[in-house]
Amino acid sequence: MRENGPVTSATRQPETPAAALPPRLIATDLDGTLLRDDKSVSERTVAALAAAEEAGIEVFFVTGRPARWMDVVSDHVHGHGLAICGNGAAVVDLHGGPGAHRFVKVRELARENALDAVRLLREAAPGTVFAVEQTYGFYQEPAYPKLHMEIPDTLAPAEQLLAPDAPGAGEPVLKILALHHELDPDAFLTVARRAVGDRATITRSSPSALLEISGPGVSKASTLELCCAERGISPEEVVAFGDMPNDVEMLTWAGTSYAMGNAHPAVIAAASGRTVANNEDGVAVVIEKILAERL
Numbered sequence: 001m002r003e004n005g006p007v008t009s010a011t012r013q014p015e016t017p018a019a020a021l022p023p024r025l026i027a028t029d030l031d032g033t034l035l036r037d038d039k040s041v042s043e044r045t046v047a048a049l050a051a052a053e054e055a056g057i058e059v060f061f062v063t064g065r066p067a068r069w070m071d072v073v074s075d076h077v078h079g080h081g082l083a084i085c086g087n088g089a090a091v092v093d094l095h096g097g098p099g100a101h102r103f104v105k106v107r108e109l110a111r112e113n114a115l116d117a118v119r120l121l122r123e124a125a126p127g128t129v130f131a132v133e134q135t136y137g138f139y140q141e142p143a144y145p146k147l148h149m150e151i152p153d154t155l156a157p158a159e160q161l162l163a164p165d166a167p168g169a170g171e172p173v174l175k176i177l178a179l180h181h182e183l184d185p186d187a188f189l190t191v192a193r194r195a196v197g198d199r200a201t202i203t204r205s206s207p208s209a210l211l212e213i214s215g216p217g218v219s220k221a222s223t224l225e226l227c228c229a230e231r232g233i234s235p236e237e238v239v240a241f242g243d244m245p246n247d248v249e250m251l252t253w254a255g256t257s258y259a260m261g262n263a264h265p266a267v268i269a270a271a272s273g274r275t276v277a278n279n280e281d282g283v284a285v286v287i288e289k290i291l292a293e294r295l
Helices: 030-034 043-054 067-072 111-124 185-199 220-230 245-253 265-270 282-294
Strands: 025-028 058-062 082-085 090-093 102-106 129-134 138-140 173-179 201-203 210-214 238-242 256-259
Touching (some): 025 030, 030 238, 030 282, 058 220, 067 082, 082 220, 111 173, 238 282, 245 256, 245 265, 256 265, 256 282
Parallel strands (some): 058 082
Antiparallel strands (some): 129 138, 173 210
């Protein structure tokens, strides 16, 4: 990830936009935002999340992570217990704890669209390798890197993984992952969006050239908007936090939004304010200020 210049010290207040209405919901990304670089949730952040919920402000974790990677925060869900996973592809009830989550809402990527995206990316960026993320399964091509957190259910070309008779064919596809070993991450994102067009939503959250491809119109923002509408919460009553391009739409939609001190330049441009870096508990810093102003 590129360095973005000096950031505000944790001992100073964040750059705070004026909220139009008192916040009713906090929406926060996880990696690079709520979580420290070691993937921990600091004691300060745990206390701030609990205090927000106690004050009547709902907290939604809104992440690109799949549901099975949510154990890092499952002990810190309060009230509704819901999280938005897979960049908006799923709303998950985490109350059951790791391995016992329940899908409340699924916004799948049609296999026809996924196959189109694979074909068009192979043409536009030769050397791209793919993986397929489903509600409960993970499948990848042999050349896709083996992740320490994953044991793929099947190794095969993406075209086979997305075929009507593929393993897990009865399961919704949440997103496909596209990795290129040589292209610049932002350049790869631009090429992919141009090639695939409106057949899918393409974004990224990794510092490497790894793209996340979801159904048309599916994003953190659009699913958060659905969840807020169900609760009668307007964008002006939402405070959002993020650090990477997959957060841009959410930060633009929310009435008040913060880019982390470690954020990608596109995120800084999209947010209405800026807080300190994730390793300095930037989310907690803002929540503490919000709650102090309510006294």
